[in-house]
Amino acid sequence: MTETSLATGGGARRALPADVVAEISRVAALDRVILASDFDGTLAPFVEDPMDATPVAGAMDVLREASRLDGVTVALVSGRDVDTLRLLSGATAEEAIALVGSHGAQSSRDDMTSGALLDDTARARLADLDAALVEVQRRHPQARIERKPAAVALHTRGLPDDVAAAALADAALLGDRDGVHALAGKSVLELGVVETSKGIALRALARLVDADAVVYLGDDVTDEKAFALLPASEGHLTIKVGTGDTCASCRVDDIDDVLTVLVEFVRHRRG
Known part of the structure; x- marks a missing residue:
């Protein structure tokens, strides 16, 4: 330019x-x-x-x-x-x-x-979190999962409001787990295993x-x-x-x- x-x-x-x-x-x-x-x-x-x-x-x-x-x-x-x-x-x-x-x-x-350099505890927590979010997606198959080095996220952009709300509410329950940090954005919920x-x-x-x-x-x-x-x-x-x-x-x-x-x-x- x-x-x-x-x-x-x-x-x-x-x-x-x-x-x-x-x-x-x-x-x-x-x-x-x-x-x-x-x-x-x-x-x-x-x-x-x-x-x-x-x-x-x-x-x-x-x-x-x-x-x-x-x-x-x-x-x-x-x-x-x-x-x-x-x-x-x-x-x-x-x-x-x-x-x-x-x-x-x-x-x-x-x-x-x-954050890609996770210790063994965080790595295991992330694997468990990933598996749990897959179960959430099975219940809400229109939602999409994004995997990151220290987190997993559920995306609902483009979905009907009621479908998106149900999927995000289901995923939000995972944020109550020890060592999990939930971060809600526009049509997305991210669940991380490091606090940042x-x-x-x-x-x-x-x-x-x-x-x-x-x-x-x-x-x-x-x-x-x-x-x-x-x-x-x-x-x-x-x-x-x-x-x-x-x-x-x-x-x-x-x-x-x-x-x-x-x-x-x-x-x-x-x-």
Whole structure:
């Protein structure tokens, strides 16, 4: 993406709220900044089959441009495992884009703890959890199971509301097991065997790179934990994408606005 097209986001775009622009200008001027975004529902529109998700056109180009700017660390943060996140986002291992997967339990960076390294107890707990979720799926065959290094998840996107609610309620009972951590999202329930969150992972990354602030965009209830751990009082900028209650410091309407936020960040950083 050229500097000219980057400055416009590849075309005419809706103006961002004034408070968002002011905050982007503030954080872009700091010495060391993390620019991080959730993937599904923030960079990539939701689709019925999660493996069909693709980033909105231009988003990865802008993130790559941001990653080449001095003092900027770019991260994609997702409930997806790192390998799937890399496949769907198109971010290569050679690029300076950190991938944080499985809600913070995994990272593409060697200096961040990976939840894929489970001890024997957690590994056995995960195997038992997987088998139990398979039984749930047998009772609700339209639901889909996703397996991750430290968790299993039940997806119900695209199902009738009553079918989805019944499947998720059945799966939620597994969250009462010892050592199991349940995390509900949009049309998904994840059951993990290590306690972590996107916010914990982002704070760890901020310490590693000595960041002055984190910019984080997210749309889901799972992103609220990250927003809560990245308060505006500490200089961070959190942006809720879409409607719904939030503890984020700012809000934008949709994925098109996310692209505009990224473009504005790069533009202000260059300036």
